[in-house]
Amino acid sequence: MSVSEAIVQVRDLKKNYGDVEALRGVSFQIAEGEVFGLLGPNGAGKTTTVEILEGMRSSDSGTATVSGRDPHRGGDEFKRSVGAVLQSTSLPDKIRVDEALSLFAKLYGSRADRTALLRRFGLEEKRHAFYGKLSGGQKQRLAIALALVHEPRVVFLDEPTAGLDPQVRREIYDIIEELRRDGKTVLLTTHYIEEAERLCDRVAIIDQGKVIAMDTPRELKQRSGGTTRIEVSLAKQADPAELRALDGVADCRTVDGRMVLHSSRPPQTIVALVKHLEAHGNELQSLEIVAPSLEDVFIELTGRRLRE
Amino acid sequence: MRHVWTLTLFRLRLAMRNRAFLVFGIIIPLGFLFFFAAVFAKKGGPAVAYVLASVLAMSVMGSFWGLSQQLVIFREQGILRRFRLAPIGPGTMLFSSILSNLILTIPGIAAEIAAARWVLHMNSFGNLLSVFVLAGLGAVTFATLGLVVASVANSMMETQVINQLLWLSFLMLSGIAIPLPTMPGWLQTVALYLPATYLVTGLERALIRYASIEHLGAEIASLAGASLFAFFVSQQLFRWEPEQKMARQAKLWVAAALVPFLLLGAWETRQGERLSEARSIFLTTFAERPAQRAAPTDAPTPPDKR
Numbered sequence: 001m002s003v004s005e006a007i008v009q010v011r012d013l014k015k016n017y018g019d020v021e022a023l024r025g026v027s028f029q030i031a032e033g034e035v036f037g038l039l040g041p042n043g044a045g046k047t048t049t050v051e052i053l054e055g056m057r058s059s060d061s062g063t064a065t066v067s068g069r070d071p072h073r074g075g076d077e078f079k080r081s082v083g084a085v086l087q088s089t090s091l092p093d094k095i096r097v098d099e100a101l102s103l104f105a106k107l108y109g110s111r112a113d114r115t116a117l118l119r120r121f122g123l124e125e126k127r128h129a130f131y132g133k134l135s136g137g138q139k140q141r142l143a144i145a146l147a148l149v150h151e152p153r154v155v156f157l158d159e160p161t162a163g164l165d166p167q168v169r170r171e172i173y174d175i176i177e178e179l180r181r182d183g184k185t186v187l188l189t190t191h192y193i194e195e196a197e198r199l200c201d202r203v204a205i206i207d208q209g210k211v212i213a214m215d216t217p218r219e220l221k222q223r224s225g226g227t228t229r230i231e232v233s234l235a236k237q238a239d240p241a242e243l244r245a246l247d248g249v250a251d252c253r254t255v256d257g258r259m260v261l262h263s264s265r266p267p268q269t270i271v272a273l274v275k276h277l278e279a280h281g282n283e284l285q286s287l288e289i290v291a292p293s294l295e296d297v298f299i300e301l302t303g304r305r306l307r308e
Numbered sequence: 309m310r311h312v313w314t315l316t317l318f319r320l321r322l323a324m325r326n327r328a329f330l331v332f333g334i335i336i337p338l339g340f341l342f343f344f345a346a347v348f349a350k351k352g353g354p355a356v357a358y359v360l361a362s363v364l365a366m367s368v369m370g371s372f373w374g375l376s377q378q379l380v381i382f383r384e385q386g387i388l389r390r391f392r393l394a395p396i397g398p399g400t401m402l403f404s405s406i407l408s409n410l411i412l413t414i415p416g417i418a419a420e421i422a423a424a425r426w427v428l429h430m431n432s433f434g435n436l437l438s439v440f441v442l443a444g445l446g447a448v449t450f451a452t453l454g455l456v457v458a459s460v461a462n463s464m465m466e467t468q469v470i471n472q473l474l475w476l477s478f479l480m481l482s483g484i485a486i487p488l489p490t491m492p493g494w495l496q497t498v499a500l501y502l503p504a505t506y507l508v509t510g511l512e513r514a515l516i517r518y519a520s521i522e523h524l525g526a527e528i529a530s531l532a533g534a535s536l537f538a539f540f541v542s543q544q545l546f547r548w549e550p551e552q553k554m555a556r557q558a559k560l561w562v563a564a565a566l567v568p569f570l571l572l573g574a575w576e577t578r579q580g581e582r583l584s585e586a587r588s589i590f591l592t593t594f595a596e597r598p599a600q601r602a603a604p605t606d607a608p609t610p611p612d613k614r
Contacts, residue, residue, distance in 0.1 A: 056392065056549075076395035084393050089386040094325040095318070106314045107394040146390075 007032040007154060007185050008053065013062035015048050015209075022048045024209035025062070030187060032153075035180045037200035038189040039294060041306055045209040046189035047087050050158050053187065054084045066154055080108060083147035084156040085140070087189075093132025097123055097142060100131065101149055108150035121145045121175065137168030144175055154185045161195060173199060191306060193294045205298055212301050221292045223300075227251075227262035229290040230269060234259060235283035246272040255299055262296065311396050315404035316411070323412055332374070333416045337367040341420055345428050354516055354593045356430040360420065361511035362484045364439070365504060367416045368446040369478060371409050373471055376454035378405065380467045383458075388548045398546035402539065406451045413447040438514035438521055441528070446507040449531045452538035453503070456565045459545035460558045470562065478504035489587040496583050501573030503566065506530050509582055512589050526582075530572045538565040 006029035015023040023045045030036040038046045051057045052064050055071035055078060064071060069078045091100055101114045118124045121141040126134065134142065140160060147155055157176070161169040169192075176199050179186055190196055196203045197217045204214040213220055227250050238259060244252040248265030263269035266289060277284055290296075298306045323329045341363040349355035382388045391401065417440070424430040433439065457474070461467040479485050481495060482504035488496055499505045510527035513519035521528065541561050545554070576582050 054393065056389070079393060079395040082393075086386070086389055086393075089390045091387060091390060092322055092382075094322050099318075099321065103314065103318050104394060107311060107391075107396055109395075 005031050007067055008036075008187065009063070009065045010049070010053070011063045013049065013052060013064060014060050015045075015052065015057070016060055021209050023059070023062075026206065026209070026211055027062075028204050028211060028214060030185060032185050033180075033183045034201045035176070035186040035188060035199055037196040037203040038187065038206055039191065039193070039196040039203050039298075039306070040206035041191055041304075044206045046191075046206055047158055049206070050084075050156050050187060050189050054082065054086075054156055055079070056086075080150060081152055082154045082156065083150065083152035085143045085147050085158060085160050087158040087162070089143070091131045091142075093130060095131050096128050097131065097134070098127040100142065101145060104146050105149045110150040112149050112151060114149075117145050117149065120178075122171070135168075137164055137171060140164060140168075140172060141175070144172070148179075152184075154187070155179060157186060157188045159189055159191070161190070161192065169195075193306060196294055203294065205294065205301070207298070207302055213297060217294060220294055220297045223297060227264050227292060227296070228266045229292065229296050229299075230261045230263055230266060230273075231255075231288040231290065232259045232261070232273070233257075233285040233287075234277065235285055236281075238277075238280070238282060243273070243276070246276060248272075251300065253299070253303060255303065255305060260299060262300075311400050312404045312407065315396070315400065316408045319404060319408035320411060323408065329412065332370060333367075333412060334419050337363055337370075337416055337420055338423055340366060341423055342427070348594075349428070352429055356424055356428045357432070357434065357515040358487075358512060358589070358593045360424045360430065361508055361515050363420055364417060364443055364511055365446065365482070365484050365508045366479070367420065368413060368443050368507065369450045369475070369484075369504060370416075371413065371447045371451040372454040372457075372475065372478075374454070375405055375409055375451045376458040376461070376467050376471055377464070379455060379458035380461060380464050383547065384464065384550050386550070392548040398543050398548075402455055402542055402546065405455070406448055406539070409451045410444060410447050413443070417443050434515035435518045435520055438519055438524055439511060441521055442507065442510045442514060442524065442531075445528060445531045445535070449503060449507075449535045449538070452535045452542060453562075453565055455542035456538050456545070456562050459542045459547065460554050460561055462553050470559070474562070478502055481505075483508045483586065487590055488583070489590040497577055500576045500580070500582065501566075501569055503531065503534055503569045505582075506569070506572070509586050512586065516589050516593060517585075526572065526580075530568050533568040534565065537568060541565050 008030035010029070011027050013023050013026040026045065026049055038049060040046050048057065052059050053066055053071055055074060058072050066078065067081050069081070071078060098114060098118065101117060105112055105114065115124070118127050121144060123138065123141060123145065126138060131139070144160065161172050164172065173195065176186065176188065188195070188199060200217060202214065202216050203220060204211045205220070206212070213223070240252045240254060240259065243249060243259060243261060246269055248263040248269040249261050250264055251262040253260055261269060270287070274284065295306050341360065344359040344363060345356055349359045421433065457467060457470050461470055481499050482502045483499065484504060488499055488505070488509070491499070506527045510524050514524065541564065545558065545561060
């Protein structure tokens with residue numbers, strides 16, 4: 001992607017909170033109309049990155065631009081060009097849903113059709129409900145509606161489905177997919193692998209303040225060899241080097257006390273594993289087979305799970 | 309200005325849906341009015357006006373608590389963060405809270421004056437225009453002082469502590485709970501350095517001595533000046549985020565916001581006649597016999613008494 005095509009550009013962003021290095025040189029670009037994911041565990045630097053792009057924080061060094069503007073100095077024009085769903089925010093309990101939409105529409109000088117927005121986000125029946133009486137999913141849908149009330153070019157969604165149950169999470173996914181169809185540029189931060197794999201055109205995996213991998217979900221998974229993950233619990237510790245020599249095994253390491261094998265021929269690997277364990281007086285306590293995912297990429301790069 | 313009015317309407321709507329507004333804005337002040345009248349103004353007459361001045365001042369000072377707590381709550385709950393994303397600045401947020409507070413103060417003032425008229429049979433209201441101007445200006449002044457407190461406090465607990473210290477000082481030392489002339493001389497001098505004193509004595513002069521706006525220059529100038537300065541300070545110290553903390557030294561800005569009254573207090577101590585006039589009003593109001601009243605030193609004779 002050329003510099004001129006990128007609507008969001010981040011170069012070597014650094015940020016410290018006291019002694020803690022929250023960002024240690026984060027760089028990426030987002031094309032217009034792209035849904036870009038920042039995937040990483042809690043404390044990786046996702047929210048710090050997105051809040052710098054929203055203009056809520058300043059960086060210690062590096063540059064960030066959104067639609068050609070510095071978020072920290074962009075002023076009202078910048079604010080009108082972006083919409084955001086913050087990780088932690090709220091509205092007064094006694095404001096009604098349609099009043100909240102009306103309020104923010106006026107603040108942005110927008111003439112958006114509020115009824116259409118309510119309908120689009122499934123809030124029409126709740127238009128007169130108080131904010132304090134909404135469910136978690138309804139509040140999040142309202143937050144997204146507020147982020148879009150002024151039809152921004154770029155939308156930042158910071159962990160939009162955190163804490164929501166799976167059913168509600170899927171409703172939010174449908175909304176984000178609709179944003180993609182509308183051609184919105186979306187930066188989505190998440191620690192849910194399914195979310196990143198399903199929704200994002202490209203994903204940057206971030207850990208301990210640095211981007212450790214960045215590509216389409218498909219390309220990232222193929223980097224780990226397109227292998228199947230086999231997780232086993234054993235009665236006794238086994239040597240990963242020995243298991244790595246088994247039929248079809250591309251990689252083996254210990255993660256959280258379990259042996260995690262990546263295999264290109266799962267059935268053959270399992271047979272070989274059982275024979276190996278019998279020969280060494282070891283016992284298989286549990287076995288789990290997982291289709292290739294971004295978690296495998298993360299484990300391969302960091303030796304840890306995405307969600308501890 | 310468009311955004312100020314949008315936010316003001318939003319705040320008014322929230323307030324009207326909060327029962328605490330009815331209780332603290334109207335019911336409790338009326339309760340105090342009737343209580344003070346029962347204790348200090350049993351015989352009615354100008355004593356009711358004297359009590360009304362104290363209660364109006366107390367109602368108006370309620371802005372101090374209300375706005376400081378609301379700003380801190382909005383910050384702690386992450387509500388301010390959401391507004392930060394919108395194209396509005398701290399000045400707009402603060403001005404809308406002051407304006408909405410001013411509007412919300414009016415029903416309480418009107419209710420107290422109506423109660424004084426129809427329940428306590430107060431016959432004359434002095435210079436009503438002066439009363440409303442002073443009460444309105446007082447609401448703005450104490451609202452901005454409350455916003456300064458909210459700007460420097462790091463939590464609701466800190467806000468409550470600072471509010472209590474200031475509130476009790478204003479209540480006990482400014483002539484609201486205890487008539488100024490009955491306090492020891494040195495305390496009366498201390499009172500001259502407090503903003504509530506100028507509000508109370510100004511309301512007494514307006515209600516009892518019919519002081520016009522021209523004759524309330526010191527009160528109006530000090531309250532207006534303090535409002536502007538406190539607004540500037542609160543705007544500079546405004547924080548959107550709960551994790552942005554203020555250093556301890558920042559609390560001194562609250563004292564800085566009272567500088568106009570320190571200057572005025574120094575002048576009044578040396579050359580002013582505020583205390584002597586307050587004493588005169590008190591004595592003539594609570595005299596045992598309807599004795600000859602001292603002629604107002606600087607106010608015109610009311611029309612119906614010519």
